Amino acid sequence: MARGEAPTTVEAPFDDVTVGVANAVRELEEVTGRRLLDEAGKLIRPATDQEGVDVYVSTSSAGGGLQMLVMGVVRSMTAESAQRAALGAGAIVMDTICSNDRRLPYQQIQRIRQLRPDMILLAGGIDGGTVSHVAKLAELVRAARPTARLGMGYRLPLVYAGNRLAVPVVREILNGLVDIHEVENVRPVLEIENLGPARDAIHELFMEHVMAQAPGYDKLKTMTDAPIMPTPGAVGKLVEIVARERGISVLGVDIGGATTDVFSVFRGKFNRTVSANLGMSYSVGNVLTSAGYSNVARWGWVDLPEQEIRNRVKNKIIRPTTIPQLLEDLVIEQALAREALRLSLQQHKEFATTLKGVQMRRTVADAFAQTSSGQTLVNMMELDLIIGSGGVLSHAPLREQAALMMIDAFEPLGVTQLAVDSIFMMPHLGVLGELAPEAAMEVFWRDCLVPLGAVVAPAGRMKPGRVLLEARIEGAGEAPQHVVLRGGELLRVELPEGAEAKLVIEPARGMDVGAGRGRRLERRVWGGKVGIVFDGRGRPIQFASDFKQRREQLLAWARAIGALREG
């Protein structure tokens, strides 16, 4: 496995993205010693023993990726489904306009005009449902006369995925103004969500229209063996493939400088959210504001005054590309990362829900527990694998720190495997998965993922010092190991990368590790850089209120997991 990288050449003076691609491939040639480009700078194909490539795939996030405007009738119904389709296709949803967004029509028109999206997704009404609301949305677009972000003189693509009966009305209103592409309704009935056709249309239009406007992309398109995908869309594809192949629930997170993407597959349903203002450099100030100082400060064991911490965060906003030089800076950065991840997951939980507005069937037994529709799909107890990506996780000075950040932020329950993406290869494997799923999976498990190990966290009422569970680990050493986890503790058991162990967990009365309260659980886990972590800190994690005690607590946890190496 080798990696080559080069700065983008999509902007002047080159104005050709393929120049940068060729530079990166040349670096790869130097690393591998294999000739990949011919004299003309084109990829050598077909591959032989000494030179060339079998397959070339590409993803793109040029110019901030695919930026879309989503429109639907009701925010929690068709607009939300449309948003899911756009996010699933890898787009950044700039705004969602709907009938109940509490904005007046002139404000909505103004907003559409300001945005300049790459594409619009218009949904609304079930098949045979409302026409008037959809017509009103189309009229908003007509009044706004939006122009595309890239390219001059080409009509903005609009994917229509709403009520079939409204098609003639929409066509009549928007005739000649936008390039309309009809696909199947995202909500043909309220009980069913049909996102596939809208997603495919978005991918297709991304290639045909959006990418066609970017410098050099027409050349790049002829080089690739699979359609170019928006980078987050490709990551989502891979997460879906992993969950499907292994039959597991997966949570993937990519924490960037400006945004944090969260991907999940629970009960076979894929969801993606983009937390637009939660990131580690450009948006780091917003992390502090959204989480609140006290929430960030609770993770910091360095004794710095509040103003000093705020100043350091502001310095990071001014110089977003810097990395921590001092231990204090690292502690502050990792505290912010925890909060950014926590808030992103919170937003993801609110978005990844069952469908709203469906008719429910009840019995008299439901009288006192009338659950509503729109319950979150994200169940941390069901979760099997967390994959972390992004500089702060993938390039943390110690892998143990990455593991601790993910455990602190996501607070997994039961038994959950942890891993980080080594060199941000997931997008490419997502596209490769379309052509050769087996090869993509093999590379993913062997080279892309850096396994960190597993975390065992019981759910239930935690009391400091009380025994929460007892576990026997078979396969971690020559003899089975016995672990007793008490409230407030964090324990680590080494289990090397590639090794597998059998865990037999006996939770205490009232505690649950996935088999039910007080029920024994047997599970196979794989090892990693950290091994097996037993987390008895409670959910939510219980902190001491006094700073000195909390400092000791945090240091003890960091030392227990190996995230702090003195000397």
Place this chain on the structure above:
Amino acid sequence: MSGQGGNPFARRMTRNTGVRTLAVLAAMCALPAHVLGASARVLPKEWHHIDVEKLPVFIALVLFGGFYLYLYRQMKAGRSMRLRRLPGIDAVEEAIARATEMGRPVLFIPGINDIDDIQTLAGLNILSHVAYIAAEYDTPLIVACRRSVVLTISEEVVKAASLAAGRPENYIPNNMRYLSDDQFAFTAGVNGIMLRERPASCIYQGCFYSESLILAETGYVSGAIQVAGTANVAQLPFFVAACDFTLIGEEFFAASAYLSRDPTVVASIEAADWLKMAYLLVIFLGVALATALALFPQAEIATLLELLKEIF
């Protein structure tokens, strides 16, 4: 009330049961026994006009009033009070949103009783909320009434709510329907609306009797999301089984506080809860005294227990 009346507590008081009883009462009221003094051997004459039988109501009133004033002041001073989620009320917006997506109307029935029924009033309060949201979503609302007075008030409620939502045009007079004063003629009329106009959501809030299941079943078969609310205990199982969400008993009355978050109303809800807690405490005290009496048969305990029985 005469001291020789039927109430044994009053009898005992007037027969000069003695300082002991009054001392117990004083202890309960946290008053020192000596305050009563020897002159308390007989009940003062001016006490005789008190209807002791209604004492529990008086105590409840004083307690409730006290709780209410305290909580109201607390709320005014900025203390937030948590109201438990009412899925039935939260579901109203979802039901209207569903109707919007389906391009169909919402049907509302404010019970079948007249305006003098507190349940009808509570139902009309919820109608105001429903009409406001329906106007916001620009979705037609049909209101079916059994009583002409209820219709007139419903019209005003819907008109005002539509206006408040900024969509006065959402009030459509033809959608405000008086069907019949006869219970089952009304029920048949509502069923006809459900089958002909196929509302996507049916909301039943008020007093219902045997027509509840007929309405809810027809609504279910027509594929509507249904939200019901009634204080008629006998009808609740039918609504629970056939509807998506049901406001049960007091939840139905608490809906006003839940929707308005007005300190005056919210404080009354919490004061009522505190009063229930006080009653529970009295019950526990009674159980404890009865148990103690069985174990240690002493006159003081017996008197105290008797006193408790008489008061409550």
